[in-house]
Each structure stands twice: as structure tokens, then as C-alpha cells.
Amino acid sequence: MPNFLPYALPEIGQAEIDEVIDSLKSGWVTSGPKTRRFEQEFKSFLGDANLETIAVNSATAGLHLALEALDIGPGDEVITTTLTFTATAEVVRYMGADVRLVDIDPITLNMDVNALRAAITPKTKAILPVHYGGLSCDMQAIIDVAKEFNLKVIEDAAHALPAVYEGKLIGTLDTDATVFSFYANKTMTTGEGGMVVTRNKEAAARMRIMRLHGINRDAFDRFVSETPAWYYEIVAPGFKYNMTDIAAAIGIHQLAKLNRFCERRQELAKRYLAALQDLPLTLPAAAPKNGQHAWHLFVVRITKLSDKTRDEIINHLSEAGIGTSVHYLPLHRQPYWRDLYQLQPNDFPKANQAYETMLSLPLYTAMRNEDQDRVINALTQLFS
Numbered sequence: 001m002p003n004f005l006p007y008a009l010p011e012i013g014q015a016e017i018d019e020v021i022d023s024l025k026s027g028w029v030t031s032g033p034k035t036r037r038f039e040q041e042f043k044s045f046l047g048d049a050n051l052e053t054i055a056v057n058s059a060t061a062g063l064h065l066a067l068e069a070l071d072i073g074p075g076d077e078v079i080t081t082t083l084t085f086t087a088t089a090e091v092v093r094y095m096g097a098d099v100r101l102v103d104i105d106p107i108t109l110n111m112d113v114n115a116l117r118a119a120i121t122p123k124t125k126a127i128l129p130v131h132y133g134g135l136s137c138d139m140q141a142i143i144d145v146a147k148e149f150n151l152k153v154i155e156d157a158a159h160a161l162p163a164v165y166e167g168k169l170i171g172t173l174d175t176d177a178t179v180f181s182f183y184a185n186k187t188m189t190t191g192e193g194g195m196v197v198t199r200n201k202e203a204a205a206r207m208r209i210m211r212l213h214g215i216n217r218d219a220f221d222r223f224v225s226e227t228p229a230w231y232y233e234i235v236a237p238g239f240k241y242n243m244t245d246i247a248a249a250i251g252i253h254q255l256a257k258l259n260r261f262c263e264r265r266q267e268l269a270k271r272y273l274a275a276l277q278d279l280p281l282t283l284p285a286a287a288p289k290n291g292q293h294a295w296h297l298f299v300v301r302i303t304k305l306s307d308k309t310r311d312e313i314i315n316h317l318s319e320a321g322i323g324t325s326v327h328y329l330p331l332h333r334q335p336y337w338r339d340l341y342q343l344q345p346n347d348f349p350k351a352n353q354a355y356e357t358m359l360s361l362p363l364y365t366a367m368r369n370e371d372q373d374r375v376i377n378a379l380t381q382l383f384s
């Protein structure tokens with residue numbers, strides 16, 4: 001059997017390795033000059049000088065900080081999609097607020113805007129859209145709903161770097177905050193890490209304080225400014241969410257490669273779309289005109305014409321040495337969320353239907369065309 005082909009793999013080069021070694025040798029291993037530089041370069045990548053960029057040690061931390069800075073608390077409700085990773089919703093519980101899950105649009109697999117509208121109550125304070133797989137949500141519709149009901153919008157952009165909606169990069173839209181993930185399997189990585197982006201200066205200042213224990217200035221400042229190095233003030237019971245310079249060292253070089261990474265993902269997605277079109281599979285929706293799919297995931301669904309179940313396909317690919325995954329068992333079927341809100345599987349029939357028929361095929365920049373051909377051939381053979 002040929003080597004096992006994972007469904008995702010980071011691509012780390014010599015530049016990342018050298019930069020990490022430089023950090024280790026410099027003695028500055030935690031948040032410092034490289035974290036600053038990474039924040040600046042991330043802002044430059046997004047191309048909007050009015051944005052604030054706040055590096056953190058995970059997207060989960062970033063989502064938590066954003067909710068905290070936007071004053072989401074007990075008695076409030078936050079609406080999100082059931083077809084997401086639990087991190088999107090768990091942060092709402094950290095703040096003592098409640099989650100209202102909604103169903104998806106069966107074509108894009110993103111939050112259904114009509115379901116969003118229907119879920120709004122007087123307690124609703126925020127919408128937490130997820131750009132599923134790297135395809136932007138219908139953000140204009142979501143922003144319109146938010147304006148109508150005076151709600152905050154916090155984008156979970158863990159899959160959406162770099163995704164484009166109506167000609168604008170995700171991260172630059174007219175929302176309250178956007179949070180990116182640099183987890184190992186995302187479109188770029190820092191091992192663990194995340195970035196919060198916002199135009200709200202006050203919220204940004206709060207997040208910078210809360211990411212490091214509620215200290216009113218970060219460790220780097222303490223060593224370069226006039227105030228005695230030992231002096232700091234605590235203004236809140238903050239968290240330990242700062243990004244390390246070791247992680248930022250990786251991020252600086254991953255970011256420099258991001259456009260190339262994105263081009264490679266586009267190529268791979270195009271090859272899959274062409275090669276799989278005659279199989280009994282629903283292929284992922286493409287980005288609309290003026291948009292760009294970030295292709296974090298390539299999610300296919302079996303159609304009614306398939307004589308194989310999703311699990312049979314996963315097993316067949318696994319026997320051929322090909323890794324796959326499922327994104328996701330919807331939150332309403334996860335014990336914690338199901339029991340907390342007494343949810344039934346059929347409360348969200350479209351997410352259910354998608355879940356039961358979906359699998360994510362391997363897609364990552366280090367994948368060669370020959371690797372992808374193995375996946376294509378294994379699927380073609382299975383359905384022949």
C-alpha cells in the first residue's frame with residue numbers, strides 16, 4: 001500500500017524553521033517584537049490601515065475576547081450555525097450567555113439567513129456567522145439583519161483566510177470583529193494561534209488588555225518605554241491568551257506564502273471539481289462572482305443516486321490509504337448542546353441531511369497532483 005495520505009497537513013519551510021531558531025537564540029520567546037511584526041504584516045495583508053489586529057494563542061481565545069469586549073453576558077443570546085466546530089459556540093457559554101443554533105442553506109452549507117431572522121428574540125445580542133469550509137456567508141444579508149435588530153456581528157473566519165466576499169477580503173467587512181485561526185490544519189498555521197481583527201478601537205484596546213491577565217500594557221512595552229520595567233497595573237481579571245514570538249515566527253513566513261498557498265488550493269479544488277463531476281456526489285458550491293473560496297475544506301455529499309453510504313466511502317478510502325474527515329457532527333447532536341437546549345436531531349433537518357451524507361476529501365498545499373489522483377481514482381473505482 002502506498003504511503004498514507006492525510007486529509008490535511010501543514011506546509012512548513014526552512015524560513016519558518018530559521019525564524020523560530022532565531023527567536024529561541026534571541027532569548028525572546030514569548031510575546032514580543034515578532035508578535036508585533038506579525039500583527040502589522042497581517043494588517044498589511046488585509047490592506048486596510050484602519051484595522052486593529054490582535055494576535056492570540058487560538059481562534060477560540062480570540063472569539064472569547066471579542067464577545068467579552070462587546071459586552072455579551074448572562075441573559076444574552078448569540079445566534080450561530082449548528083454546522084460548526086464547538087469552539088464557535090462554547091465561547092458564548094464562557095460569557096454565561098445562551099446559544100441559539102440555526103439551520104443551514106443546503107447549497108452553501110452556511111447559516112440560513114431566513115432561519116437566522118426567525119431565531120431572533122428580544123434577548124438576541126449578536127450573530128456569529130461561520131464561513132463554512134472557506135466560502136463566505138451571505139454577509140450583506142447578515143449585516144442587514146444585524147442593522148435592523150441592532151445586533152453585533154462577530155465572524156468566525158477560522159476557515160476563511162483568504163476568502164473574498166463582494167470583492168472584499170473577509171476581515172475587512174463592516175462587522176464588529178473577525179477571528180482567524182492558525183491551528184495546524186487551517187490554511188496557514190502557527191501551530192496554535194489566532195488573530196482578531198476589528199475596526200472598533202475601544203474593543204481592540206480591551207482585547208489587548210484581556211489577552212494578558214488584564215495588564216494595562218504588554219510585556220514588550222514594559223521593556224522599551226520610560227516607565228520602570230517592573231511597573232504594571234491590573235484593571236480586570238484577564239486571560240492568558242497572548243501569542244508567543246515562537247508562534248509568530250512561524251506565522252510571519254506562513255503569511256508571506258499565503259497567496260501561493262491559496263493559489264494551490266484553488267488549483268486542487270478545480271481539479272477535484274472537474275474530475276468528480278460525473279460521480280453521484282454533490283460537489284461544494286463555488287464562490288459567487290466577485291468572491292473567492294478559501295478552500296480550507298473540500299466537502300462532498302453523496303446523492304440519492306449513490307448505492308454507497310457515506311461510511312462505506314470513508315472505509316473504502318481508508319483501505320486505499322486515504323484519510324478523510326467529517327465536518328461536522330452538528331452541534332445540536334452533540335450531547336452537551338443537545339441536552340442543554342433539549343434539541344432533537346430533526347430540529348435542523350438540512351444540517352442533519354448534510355451531515356449524514358458528507359465527507360471532507362484531502363486538500364492541502366503540500367499535496368501533489370499524483371496524490372490527488374489517488375483520491376480521484378479511488379472514488380471513481382468505487383462508483384464504477
Ligand SMILES: *Cc1c(COP(=O)(O)O)cnc(C)c1O
Pocket residue numbers: 057058059060061084085087088130156158159180181182183192193194
Ligand atoms: C478551528 C476552528 C475554530 C477554533 O480554532 P482554534 O484556533 O483551534 O481555537 C473555531 N471555529 C471553527 C469553525 C474552526 O474550524
